[in-house]
Amino acid sequence: MGMFIKALNRPKEAFTLANKWVSIVLIALTVLVNTIFEPLLQVYAGKFDYEIDGLNMLKLTVLGVASYLVICAVLWLVCKGFGSKAKFSDYIRTWGMTFFPTLLCAIVVAVTEVYFYVFWNSIFWGVVFNVMFGGILLWKTILYVIYLREVALLRGGKMIGAFIVIAVFIIALAWANGHLGLITPVI
């Protein structure tokens, strides 16, 4: 539990300690929210015609894990190109620690998708959603920068270069994820 709090509040140190279980649990939860929580919420919200598709859940789970491996490979290759000496296994072990905002995003997206009508045209719920969503995006971006500095050990211009190149891949991967059915990209 202490490691989770550390990853939440002091990501810089958590990246140095590189506890793989924090990553594994956070990734698993993010994938589960995508595959199981969202359909359950649909049924709970009263959409009884909504069919739970076990095969699709399995497909999304495999895709989620694959997506994680792909983003780690992208991070590894691009950072290597910019002169980082970190190994592929370092990325696999630590990138999952940046998944707190991703997990929260998965929950928020599932809720807004199912209860869309509550948020639409509502100033109050709109602002709540806004704050959550903007915060999540900023949070992940901050973690991304800390990650490039602490794990890939890139500084200055190299860090900015890697940031931009990987950001392009992240946008492409997010699009691909959404296209394949993962509403919240596992990246």
Place this chain on the structure above:
Amino acid sequence: MKKIDPFEGIFDNMQNNSIPTDEQKQKMRAFVLAEGVSQGESFMQKLGGWITVCPWRFAFCASAVQAAVFTLIFGAQYTNLLLSVFGG
């Protein structure tokens, strides 16, 4: 005849076990370096440090400001735009 103290071996073992291994020492060193507060930081460094510790704190504060400002300007339209892009 020398009396053998059965506890001596146990205490020796305990002492040896409590000495950190090289790997643990490396980790401690990295931790101390990360924790170490340097003297005379500039404002930007202090701000960077503040953002790095509890990044969600800065993220949600900044997001609250943008949400308030843009909602005041554009009203529910701004929310609807975000919803249509991100909300599924």
